[in-house]
Amino acid sequence: MGNEGHSELCEAEPPHFELEFWRVITGGGGGCAPACDATVRVRARGMKLLGTADGSSPTETFARSLRTALSPVYPQTAGFEVADTHVSVLERRHDTTARVHACVEVRDGSRLWRSAGAGVEVWAACWDALANAFNFGLSGTAAEGSGVATTTEDPLRGAPRAEDATTLAVTLRPSRRALARIAATLSSVDVLDLRYTVLGVGQAAAEIQVPREASARARARLSRAVDVLAVTDAREAHP
Numbered sequence: 246m247g248n249e250g251h252s253e254l255c256e257a258e259p260p261h262f263e264l265e266f267w268r269v270i271t272g273g274g275g276g277c278a279p280a281c282d283a284t285v286r287v288r289a290r291g292m293k294l295l296g297t298a299d300g301s302s303p304t305e306t307f308a309r310s311l312r313t314a315l316s317p318v319y320p321q322t323a324g325f326e327v328a329d330t331h332v333s334v335l336e337r338r339h340d341t342t343a344r345v346h347a348c349v350e351v352r353d354g355s356r357l358w359r360s361a362g363a364g365v366e367v368w369a370a371c372w373d374a375l376a377n378a379f380n381f382g383l384s385g386t387a388a389e390g391s392g393v394a395t396t397t398e399d400p401l402r403g404a405p406r407a408e409d410a411t412t413l414a415v416t417l418r419p420s421r422r423a424l425a426r427i428a429a430t431l432s433s434v435d436v437l438d439l440r441y442t443v444l445g446v447g448q449a450a451a452e453i454q455v456p457r458e459a460s461a462r463a464r465a466r467l468s469r470a471v472d473v474l475a476v477t478d479a480r481e482a483h484p
């Protein structure tokens with residue numbers, strides 16, 4: 246099921262829920278693991294629904310709060326799980342803000358589908374992608390389909406990779422600020438691609454593609470960053 250299916254879905258079916266607001270509170274330090282709390286309020290079937298949750302990664306924290314909010318009217322969302330998250334900086338502006346793109350894969354036991362979103366920072370982009378994914382998962386089109394469905398065109402997939410680029414493999418502690426800190430650390434580097442995955446409790450991994458001539462500078466900056474445990478050239482990690 247490709248992008249044309251998503252266009253037909255958008256025209257045929259209105260969103261199953263609409264966001265009223267989201268709020269995130271973060272904390273950590275003092276020997277405590279980084280953590281965050283997310284609250285979302287949505288409107289669905291004429292009702293205002295509130296959900297809260299805590300976690301360490303943006304998409305999973307939002308997913309938990311969204312499942313809590315929607316389960317009274319859409320019980321099937323209890324089975325929606327985030328399988329993977331892919332975040333990239335698409336455009337960097339002169340005022341240091343960035344256009345962030347997020348792609349999430351969601352599964353429910355029998356189906357796997359992908360959705361994309363964008364925003365000016367990581368949380369906004371992750372929320373946009375996750376809301377698109379949940380709306381698609383609730384749709385009649387998704388129920389009739391199988392396999393992997395792409396709900397929104399992902400400009401990073403299928404794009405030619407730079408021939409003279411280096412991919413850095415980063416091991417880090419998962420936290421809701423980890424991606425934002427990486428973006429700030431590499432603010433003067435042209436980041437071509439970034440993939441972030443939570444591996445388990447206390448550990449996450451990122452693959453960051455940068456121009457080859459900037460790889461040494463990017464590696465040195467990342468090595469000094471908070472949350473980062475190790476930085477290697479991906480070719481060294483996977484000979």
